[in-house]
Amino acid sequence: MLNISENSIRDKVKTESYLSFRMTSSIRLAVLFKRFLIFTSFLFLIMLFMPWTQNVRGAGQVTTLNPESRPQTLQSPIPGRISSWFIREGDTVNQGDTLVFISEVKDEYFDPNLNLRLQEELIAKEESALSYKEKVEALERQVIALRQSLVVKLKQSRLKIKSDSADVVSFEIAAKNAFLQYQRADTLFNAGLASKYELEQRTSKYQEANAKLISARNKYSNAIQELNSIAADYNEKIAKAESDKFSAYSAQQSSLADIAKLRNKMANFDTRRGYYYIAAPQRALVTKSLVSGIGENIKEGQPIVELMPLDYKVAAEIYVRPVDLPLMHIGATARLEFDGWPALVFSGWPNTSFGTFSAKVVAIDNVLVHEKGGYRVLLVPDDEDRLWPEQVRFGSGAHGILLLNDVPVWYEIWRQLNGFPPEYYTPTKSIKTESIKR
Numbered sequence: 001m002l003n004i005s006e007n008s009i010r011d012k013v014k015t016e017s018y019l020s021f022r023m024t025s026s027i028r029l030a031v032l033f034k035r036f037l038i039f040t041s042f043l044f045l046i047m048l049f050m051p052w053t054q055n056v057r058g059a060g061q062v063t064t065l066n067p068e069s070r071p072q073t074l075q076s077p078i079p080g081r082i083s084s085w086f087i088r089e090g091d092t093v094n095q096g097d098t099l100v101f102i103s104e105v106k107d108e109y110f111d112p113n114l115n116l117r118l119q120e121e122l123i124a125k126e127e128s129a130l131s132y133k134e135k136v137e138a139l140e141r142q143v144i145a146l147r148q149s150l151v152v153k154l155k156q157s158r159l160k161i162k163s164d165s166a167d168v169v170s171f172e173i174a175a176k177n178a179f180l181q182y183q184r185a186d187t188l189f190n191a192g193l194a195s196k197y198e199l200e201q202r203t204s205k206y207q208e209a210n211a212k213l214i215s216a217r218n219k220y221s222n223a224i225q226e227l228n229s230i231a232a233d234y235n236e237k238i239a240k241a242e243s244d245k246f247s248a249y250s251a252q253q254s255s256l257a258d259i260a261k262l263r264n265k266m267a268n269f270d271t272r273r274g275y276y277y278i279a280a281p282q283r284a285l286v287t288k289s290l291v292s293g294i295g296e297n298i299k300e301g302q303p304i305v306e307l308m309p310l311d312y313k314v315a316a317e318i319y320v321r322p323v324d325l326p327l328m329h330i331g332a333t334a335r336l337e338f339d340g341w342p343a344l345v346f347s348g349w350p351n352t353s354f355g356t357f358s359a360k361v362v363a364i365d366n367v368l369v370h371e372k373g374g375y376r377v378l379l380v381p382d383d384e385d386r387l388w389p390e391q392v393r394f395g396s397g398a399h400g401i402l403l404l405n406d407v408p409v410w411y412e413i414w415r416q417l418n419g420f421p422p423e424y425y426t427p428t429k430s431i432k433t434e435s436i437k438r
Helices: 006-012 019-024 027-048 114-191 196-274 322-327 409-418
Strands: 051-064 072-075 080-085 098-103 277-279 284-289 303-309 314-320 333-338 357-364 375-381 397-408
Touching: 027 409, 051 322, 051 375, 098 303, 114 196, 314 397, 375 397, 397 409
Parallel strands: none
Antiparallel strands: 051 314, 051 397, 072 303, 080 098, 098 277, 284 303, 314 375, 333 357, 333 397, 357 375
């Protein structure tokens, strides 16, 4: 092999014409490059021990904190026909402003004097109920009169029974005396001391006394039967009057029920007439009309117009992975960047990030995984930091960085290389993401 020296090469090749030869042959450049390597290595070592804020990132969108401040659609509470429009898309409406007027399509409400007809029917039903009430009162008085009459009749019948009972006793004594006189007369006649005429007189008086006794007993028995008959007769009359009274009372209650139904129908009709005008529930922007034209029929509950409330408190909903959910807690701080808003983000150094805004966690949906593949976390502006930009609108994109523990940079690099999750911790007052209660 040929042994070619460096000088011979330089003699044959013009090294001055090559940049690489000029740079490597310069001692000053080598020293500068060495110093640069030492400085960058020292700077890298310092950065390894700088604090790094562990974080969990998530994407979502801008929303509102209160449900009544979110976009809504107005539905028709009744079926009807579009008669007039009072707004157009893009209009700003205040609470109570009329948006649409709809007319009736049900034949039972076509009568323009329906309220008057219902009022007449109501008056007739009220008079009917009053008549039944008076009938009930009359039957109650009849029942009272029958009961009082029954008491009087029973008293009279009992007095008559006592009188007939006394007559029976009297006639029994008379019959007994007549029988004794008859026996004496018969004894005297057999002894020849009395005539046959006297015996016949005593016999006749004895038979007459027995006849009166039998008549008195029959009268007494009839009086007892009459007492039982009076009680049964009056009880029947009282039962019939009570039955008529309850029938009248039932008819009265039925009339009162009809009155209540008519009043309910009248109230429903008055309320229904108020539904002909669809009004704005709050100050809002008309974003879209979901029904077009005039004369188009709409169903009950069909959306008519879409509104966007103008008075709302913005919030942001972002979605985090299920593995990061245990790290979330109410009151945790976060940084947000919004679509269309310039931002320069250093996730581990939130204080040096530009174009991001501070937020706090107010709600965590830890029950259901969202269709986007994560759990929903709701964020609101942090009052202690600057306000969110007014240009942020509902539905625009938002990217959140939820801040966790502060660790050295080398630890975070080691954690990322090994795929370990951020550290689990329990929030305390010493941590800047102080937990608050709802």
